[in-house]
Amino acid sequence: MQLKDTIRESQAFLNRTIVAGLLVALAVATLAWRMVQLQIIDHEHFTTLSRENRVKVLPLPPTRGLIYDRKGVLLAQNRPAYSLEITPEQVADVEQTITELGRIIEIDEEDLERFRQLRKRKRRFDSVPIRVNLSQDETAQFAVHRHRFPGVDIKAQLLRHYPHDVKTTHVLGYVGRVSQRDLEQIDVSNYSGTSHIGKNGVEKTYESALHGVVGLEQVEVNAAGRKVRTLAQSPPEPGVDVHLHLDIELQEVAMKAFGDNNGAAVAIDPKNGAVLALVSQPGYDPNLFVEGISTKNYKALQQDDSRPLYNRALRGQYPPGSTVKPFMGLAGLERGAIQYDSSIYCPGFFRLPGNTHRYRDWKKTGHGSMDLDSAIVQSCDVFFYKLAYELGVDRIHGFLSQFGFGNRTGIDLTGESSGLLPSRDWKRRARRQPWYPGETLIIGIGQGYFLTTPLQLAAATAAIANNGTFFTPHVVDYLRSRETGEINPIPPSANVIPIALQQNWEDVRNGMLRVVEGARGTAKRIRSDQYRIAGKTGTAQVFTVAQDAEYDEETLEKKLRDHALFIAYAPVEDPQIAVAVVVENGGHGGSVAAPIAREIMDAYLLPDEPEADGET
Amino acid sequence: MNYSPRQLGDLTPTNPNRRQGLLAVFHIDLPLLAGLLVLAGFGLIVLYSASGENLAQVQRQAVRIVIALGVMLAIAQVNPTTVRRWSPWLYGIGLVMLIAVLVFGEVGKGAQRWLDLGVIRFQPSEMVKLAVPLMIAWYLAEKRLPPTWQRLGVAALMIVVPVLLIAKQPDLGTALLVASAGIFALFLAGISWRLIGALMVAGAATAPVAWYLMRDYQRQRVLTFLDPEKDPLGAGYHIIQSKIAIGSGGLYGKGWLNGTQSQLDFLPERHTDFIFAVLSEEFGLIGVLMLLGLYLFIIARGLYIATRAQDTFTRLLAGSLTLVFFVYLFVNTGMVTGLLPVVGVPLPLVSYGGTSLVTLMAGFGILMSIHTHRRLLPT
Numbered sequence A: 001m002q003l004k005d006t007i008r009e010s011q012a013f014l015n016r017t018i019v020a021g022l023l024v025a026l027a028v029a030t031l032a033w034r035m036v037q038l039q040i041i042d043h044e045h046f047t048t049l050s051r052e053n054r055v056k057v058l059p060l061p062p063t064r065g066l067i068y069d070r071k072g073v074l075l076a077q078n079r080p081a082y083s084l085e086i087t088p089e090q091v092a093d094v095e096q097t098i099t100e101l102g103r104i105i106e107i108d109e110e111d112l113e114r115f116r117q118l119r120k121r122k123r124r125f126d127s128v129p130i131r132v133n134l135s136q137d138e139t140a141q142f143a144v145h146r147h148r149f150p151g152v153d154i155k156a157q158l159l160r161h162y163p164h165d166v167k168t169t170h171v172l173g174y175v176g177r178v179s180q181r182d183l184e185q186i187d188v189s190n191y192s193g194t195s196h197i198g199k200n201g202v203e204k205t206y207e208s209a210l211h212g213v214v215g216l217e218q219v220e221v222n223a224a225g226r227k228v229r230t231l232a233q234s235p236p237e238p239g240v241d242v243h244l245h246l247d248i249e250l251q252e253v254a255m256k257a258f259g260d261n262n263g264a265a266v267a268i269d270p271k272n273g274a275v276l277a278l279v280s281q282p283g284y285d286p287n288l289f290v291e292g293i294s295t296k297n298y299k300a301l302q303q304d305d306s307r308p309l310y311n312r313a314l315r316g317q318y319p320p321g322s323t324v325k326p327f328m329g330l331a332g333l334e335r336g337a338i339q340y341d342s343s344i345y346c347p348g349f350f351r352l353p354g355n356t357h358r359y360r361d362w363k364k365t366g367h368g369s370m371d372l373d374s375a376i377v378q379s380c381d382v383f384f385y386k387l388a389y390e391l392g393v394d395r396i397h398g399f400l401s402q403f404g405f406g407n408r409t410g411i412d413l414t415g416e417s418s419g420l421l422p423s424r425d426w427k428r429r430a431r432r433q434p435w436y437p438g439e440t441l442i443i444g445i446g447q448g449y450f451l452t453t454p455l456q457l458a459a460a461t462a463a464i465a466n467n468g469t470f471f472t473p474h475v476v477d478y479l480r481s482r483e484t485g486e487i488n489p490i491p492p493s494a495n496v497i498p499i500a501l502q503q504n505w506e507d508v509r510n511g512m513l514r515v516v517e518g519a520r521g522t523a524k525r526i527r528s529d530q531y532r533i534a535g536k537t538g539t540a541q542v543f544t545v546a547q548d549a550e551y552d553e554e555t556l557e558k559k560l561r562d563h564a565l566f567i568a569y570a571p572v573e574d575p576q577i578a579v580a581v582v583v584e585n586g587g588h589g590g591s592v593a594a595p596i597a598r599e600i601m602d603a604y605l606l607p608d609e610p611e612a613d614g615e616t
Numbered sequence B: 001m002n003y004s005p006r007q008l009g010d011l012t013p014t015n016p017n018r019r020q021g022l023l024a025v026f027h028i029d030l031p032l033l034a035g036l037l038v039l040a041g042f043g044l045i046v047l048y049s050a051s052g053e054n055l056a057q058v059q060r061q062a063v064r065i066v067i068a069l070g071v072m073l074a075i076a077q078v079n080p081t082t083v084r085r086w087s088p089w090l091y092g093i094g095l096v097m098l099i100a101v102l103v104f105g106e107v108g109k110g111a112q113r114w115l116d117l118g119v120i121r122f123q124p125s126e127m128v129k130l131a132v133p134l135m136i137a138w139y140l141a142e143k144r145l146p147p148t149w150q151r152l153g154v155a156a157l158m159i160v161v162p163v164l165l166i167a168k169q170p171d172l173g174t175a176l177l178v179a180s181a182g183i184f185a186l187f188l189a190g191i192s193w194r195l196i197g198a199l200m201v202a203g204a205a206t207a208p209v210a211w212y213l214m215r216d217y218q219r220q221r222v223l224t225f226l227d228p229e230k231d232p233l234g235a236g237y238h239i240i241q242s243k244i245a246i247g248s249g250g251l252y253g254k255g256w257l258n259g260t261q262s263q264l265d266f267l268p269e270r271h272t273d274f275i276f277a278v279l280s281e282e283f284g285l286i287g288v289l290m291l292l293g294l295y296l297f298i299i300a301r302g303l304y305i306a307t308r309a310q311d312t313f314t315r316l317l318a319g320s321l322t323l324v325f326f327v328y329l330f331v332n333t334g335m336v337t338g339l340l341p342v343v344g345v346p347l348p349l350v351s352y353g354g355t356s357l358v359t360l361m362a363g364f365g366i367l368m369s370i371h372t373h374r375r376l377l378p379t
Helices: A002-041 A043-054 A094-104 A109-121 A136-148 A165-172 A201-205 A207-211 A248-258 A295-303 A321-334 A372-378 A381-391 A393-403 A424-431 A437-444 A454-465 A502-517 A589-605 B021-025 B030-050 B055-077 B080-104 B124-141 B149-167 B172-188 B193-213 B216-226 B237-249 B275-308 B312-336 B355-372
Strands: A055-060 A074-086 A128-131 A152-161 A175-177 A196-198 A215-221 A227-234 A241-244 A263-269 A274-281 A344-346 A349-351 A358-360 A368-370 A469-471 A476-480 A487-489 A494-496 A534-540 A563-570 A577-583 B106-108 B111-116
Touching: A002 A043, A002 B172, A002 B237, A002 B275, A002 B312, A043 A055, A043 B237, A055 A227, A074 A094, A074 A136, A074 A165, A094 A136, A109 A128, A109 A295, A136 A152, A165 A201, A165 A248, A165 A274, A196 A201, A196 A207, A201 A207, A248 A263, A248 A274, A248 A589, A263 A454, A263 A589, A321 A372, A321 A381, A321 A393, A321 A437, A321 A454, A321 A502, A321 A534, A321 A563, A321 A589, A344 A381, A349 A381, A358 A381, A358 A437, A368 A372, A372 A381, A372 A502, A381 A393, A381 A437, A393 A424, A393 A437, A393 A454, A454 A469, A454 A502, A454 A563, A454 A577, A502 A534, A502 A563, A534 A589, A563 A589, A577 A589, B030 B055, B030 B275, B030 B355, B055 B355, B080 B111, B080 B124, B080 B149, B080 B312, B080 B355, B124 B149, B124 B172, B124 B312, B124 B355, B149 B172, B172 B312, B237 B275, B275 B312, B275 B355, B312 B355
Parallel strands: none
Antiparallel strands: A055 A215, A074 A128, A074 A152, A175 A196, A215 A227, A241 A476, A263 A274, A263 A577, A344 A368, A349 A358, A469 A494, A476 A487, A534 A563, A563 A577, B106 B111
């Protein structure tokens, strides 16, 4: 009985064990099927996912091209700089991390502000700089603590630097961090690895050449996103070097010549429109902008009364004053309104027929009998009132616009102003007013609505020197690939002004020559023994003196004093340089602006001449 | 039929049926030992890769395996009769310690599992993994099978109390293993199919209650299991990365040490609970089938030992220990392949770690003891 039970029990147990064994077999079969499903049926799918996990395509940003002056002096370079960057995605608590970083490396309000600004624009897995321009010590300091800061890393990058800082700002411009607005205007993929972009000046105009083409690197990354190894690479195409016509020494001489004065000077090679110097005083340090200028510094620049951010050479619009007289004279001759040797009488004022208003000459007593030549040399206003009256505003407009007045010159820099060359048509459109004859008169002496930029004046002067061939001014000479050495010149483009009679041009140029060389010339003080200069002084009113009042330089506030202007070219036999100088509130063109032009021309035409004892 | 004690035979040295050599002397079951050694060896090879070629870690694990094998051999020497006598005591001590853990236990990783006895830190739930099948086998073997309703009720209580104590720590994985050990013993003891059906229905009905009792992270695991893509960077990350590792392994695998998912840290817990994914990625379906073959061989041998056992206690014990080993395998691989929710159960003998290894090997020691202490029957 006992044994029977044992056998029965054993049999029952065997049955249950077989059931259990079958269950095990079923479960293992299910598992095996699951494996087949994952490893065979969905293998392709998971292979793709696995590949997407580990392979990332990283951009390799190209090195930005360098900028040189005409003699090969480096004006914009790339310097290695270290920044501390946070990748928000890999950091649990960004604020906390910053607080802790702050105990190791100094982080101030400006750094925080920049971080917040930049973070808004970046994706979560992009790194955002919290500190820039780390010193060697700071880099080492962080390296020691790096293990405590996952998601925080030091990044080495090449940062733009302008060794001649303030001397080059208004030409080169500067680069700054790529902004949202920039992104809308560029090929975003080409800039995927680039942090900086040209904001103005040459840096902006030649951005695509300077930037180069982005390269790509296929890397294997681990789960933390760190690069493990490189799988494939297509190297970036570095930016092209830009060589300027600009001469940094000339630039320096011009800036120095201004002293404490504000103003602008532009020097152009009349034979091809090459910009040799372009100065706007005062300037500012472009290096401040590369890593994002602090609010404080920016405010200081913005609120400075002398407006250093304002590019006077390109954007400053000044009445040309008497510097327009040679152009007016040429207009009179070419359009047949006057004869070279016919003269008028200057009593010190001009009156329109049937009108009592006296248009005054700067010389109260009058110049007496004046022909074109003496009117240019002595800058007689009455002669040009009369000439303007006889030509009429529309003929003046038609002639002068050939010299580029009233239009942007098309220079390869950003932000140029067009100035204003008024016409009946313009006044009707812009002011909805008819043209008054009196307004024509004052255009004749470069006042009224007439506005020009220093660049326009220089370009127009170059066209006179160059006998009617107007070259579009340009600062870049050629682009040069550092890899292949291939040179890509920027060709000059020209507009030829039709000449009615060659002698007219010679006559006007002779007049300009005698402004400097003549005994009664308004710029005779800058006469040189080594080469001959042709020029024209100008004084532009800022402050309108009442009909009977006296303009007294001494009693007027400096802000309201006249602007001093001077245009010139030299040497007259074979012009190599044309210059326009505007000194804001400088007073007389002959005494303030002309010497600056002379210094520029000396520096350009008399190589390595010690400037010590100049000639008077 | 009647057999005299002499006919039943014994293992005295003079017995002509006596097994020869060292294996017999040390009560070793060769097929089981061979299976375990091959599995552990394979495990170390996978661990070397999963640990990021960390030889020190592999050595530590090898030492643990040697210690666990020692424990196994030591237990194999103990006669099942002795084991049987100890069973209620072991169970009683286990329960006391489980309660002690809840009261004084050390907290680690958000759960109270360890008991510091001054000399060693001890995980009572590990001991209970063995104590519960021992206790159930002991209790049911006292009377004739199948058990009466009353005895069934007492046995059920014997299972439920420690399971609840462990679940409260909380250690869902161990609770599951302990529960299954007891349930398998009951199943093998021959409880009626009708009761099994009724229990399954009742289990399904109490699921909402279980949901209510679960902790947040446990609920999260269940939710993640149901839809891992819902939270790909959080709780679902483990399963997604694990499936990618397994699936991208394909038929032949990416090769030893070449699994990108594991070597590049995409796979979490890769040398412990998720080591099966490493194996699948690097050795492919072929490697997986080899591993499953090894496990099946060990399980089959265990069940064979159970069927050859000579009394109810050893039968129930051997059967339930073997089936628990299977539960380890199935819960772990099911979790890693996304078939089951994430429950912290290691892949037996392969995952890095020592505690469950010793318990498992002690279980195999009991199996060997059962098989090698039989009195031979003539056939």
